[in-house]
Amino acid sequence: MTSAPYASRERSTKERILGAAEALFATHGFAGASLRQVTAAARVNLAAVNYHFGSKDKLIEEVFRRRLDELNTRRLAALAKVAGQEDTSLEDVLDAYIRPALDLSRNDGGAAAFVRVLARAYAEHNETLRKFLSENYGHVLRQFAGEFARLLPGLAKDEIYWRLDIVTGALTYAMADFGIIQRKSDVDERDHRETAAEHLIRFAAAGLRNPSVSTSTATR
Amino acid sequence: MTSAPYASRERSTKERILGAAEALFATHGFAGASLRQVTAAARVNLAAVNYHFGSKDKLIEEVFRRRLDELNTRRLAALAKVAGQEDTSLEDVLDAYIRPALDLSRNDGGAAAFVRVLARAYAEHNETLRKFLSENYGHVLRQFAGEFARLLPGLAKDEIYWRLDIVTGALTYAMADFGIIQRKSDVDERDHRETAAEHLIRFAAAGLRNPSVSTSTATR
DNA sequence: GTTTGAATCAAACGATCGTTTGAGAATACG
């Protein structure tokens, strides 16, 4: 076997590190969470991170790759179900874009932390991470833009990307649960996110349907 | 006098520290930017931070307070010009909410960094900072919500706050210039932000005007 | 049973962090 000899534990050392890192990066940031905190939370030796991942930066990359691949797949699968069909509504495509992102934080307790990690990555404004995201998401975004263009024939390509950018902003914000609106203690988190998704989809649909205005020079 | 004896310099030590800290916090985060970087950029001795501000945390608070007070004032002033009047449009109120935030980054080179700092503060998800922001912005948000309620009589109060939250998310995202769409090199940053403001306002107006739906069972 | 290689561990490495110190320079005030 190529797998770890120590695999008798519930989860492998690598997975425990990834999980702990995800949670701690979400709450303390990449620079704020130390490898000592991470390894302690994972009940793993300090040296394990450098042994399994090489460095802290590589660990951060792995945290991203693991979840992004999943989100990538889910979004494209959801889009494939509605793309190109005659009775597809704008809300259906928005749902395919928004729901997998919000779902990611419901199905898995660990993934809930990741959405905050993702939002933080945007805030970090790190050029390396930005490039990494753009390379891994460029084709996804392009596919969605194409489908939106089909459903909104009145809008220019530039305009579509502008509006998709706004939707992504609101989605990122919602995923990270940044909102001013505090979830009431008697409301389940699932329900809260479901409500957030519904509001977001309806709001975004209205914004996207808005007829285009001749804007002198389209910049972005 | 209570002012600094060394005041013969172009700007005081405190102000130079604040400016440098703002810029470095924006690019490297609060934990990522060290006081040695900050003091070096400000051409100031390392000990000056603890002498003038007490600690790094207090410095962070000061960076926030300085700009937030200004944004606070501008937003309320802009709102006062249109609130309660007969011919006020939804776009006018949105403009009062959105433009001061985006303007902050155009009038002053230093303030441009702050909008990223602000966005990062949301991402940090720090409970202390969140409380600080909510205490300093609660009344502003309430005033805007009241005006929106007047212009959108068909919407419940809860619904208003939900949608304002979405607008804030997209605005935060836009302020930080997170967008996937890169600004073309031949486009001035002022024009870029102006275009961003226009898109955001029109998008948000459409989303806000969207008639309310009985929330019970929604989407899909 | 011996060998082999992967995985874990305690301990230490040098670097950098935020903060403190104490002496000295610059200004204010009598």
Added chain:
DNA sequence: CGTATTCTCAAACGATCGTTTGATTCAAAC
């Protein structure tokens, strides 16, 4: 002027950071 106060500065403090080392433990290969 002399004294007091404010500010600056180089240097060092202890703590913590990411990383490396070398010995040890474990499971499988032969």
